[in-house]
Amino acid sequence: MxxxxxxxxxxxxxxxxxxxxxxxxSIAAVERSWLQWCAEFGVDPLRLRGMHGVTAANVIAGLLPPDRRADAHARIREIEVADVEGxxxxxxxxxxxxxxxxxxxxxxxxxxxxxxxxxxxxxxxxxxxxxxxxxxxxxxxxxxxxxxxxxxxxxxxxxxxxxxxxxxxxxxxxxxxxxxxxxxxxxxxxxxxxxxxxxxxxxxxxxxxxxxxxxxxxxxxxxx
Incomplete structure (x- = not known):
């Protein structure tokens, strides 16, 4: 055949x-940024497992209620854009x-x-x-x-x-x-x-x- x-x-x-x-x-910068974000928004970092490659908006939608998502998304954008070290x-x-x-x-x-x-x-x-x-x-x-x-x-x-x-x-x-x-x-x-x-x-x-x-x-x- x-x-x-x-x-x-x-x-x-x-x-x-x-x-x-x-x-x-960018993995080190990504990890630093999301660990800071998790601390600020009271999210267990272990809940981020398996999320690589998913947009921040879609990650946050699975972690926080609708009324907190806009502020949370704005904050992770702010943190990540500011951290390009390494x-x-x-x-x-x-x-x-x-x-x-x-x-x-x-x-x-x-x-x-x-x-x-x-x-x-x-x-x-x-x-x-x-x-x-x-x-x-x-x-x-x-x-x-x-x-x-x-x-x-x-x-x-x-x-x-x-x-x-x-x-x-x-x-x-x-x-x-x-x-x-x-x-x-x-x-x-x-x-x-x-x-x-x-x-x-x-x-x-x-x-x-x-x-x-x-x-x-x-x-x-x-x-x-």
Missing amino acids: PSAASPFDTPFAGVLLDMDGTLID IVVLPGAAELLGALADGRVPTAIVTSGTRDLAEARIAATRLPHPPVVVTASDVERGKPFPDPWLLGARLLDVDPAECLVVEDSMAGLLAAREAGCRGLVAVTSTSTREELETVADLVVDDLSNLSTVVESGHVRVVGV
């Missing part, structure tokens, strides 16, 4: 990349973004963070800034819903089925799968390889281990 077709058999017309945990390492670009991230830009491959960052937070972290790390950055501020429903991926593809004018997604969280990967994105690459920065392999088409330790070739405005994943 012929083998099943691989999602990497043909080049991708667009690339959608998560930011935190995929392009940059955030660094992950291996291979700048090189991949540079190659995609040089090859004119439609590329977007799709992050669970708000617009102000995303721009603060991009500026702090000097991460190459693609023309399109989709944030939680741009959609009514952020990750774990598929809306951010769908918006990213639409702004690139690329069918989601022709998009390569790079993500580190289970929530983000599941959302991308629901959005109909063809190729899902997972980075093992915040989840185990075993977990990621249940959803992703390819799992790598970091983006320096992802081999790509840019050709005619498209990108091909090679060595799979």
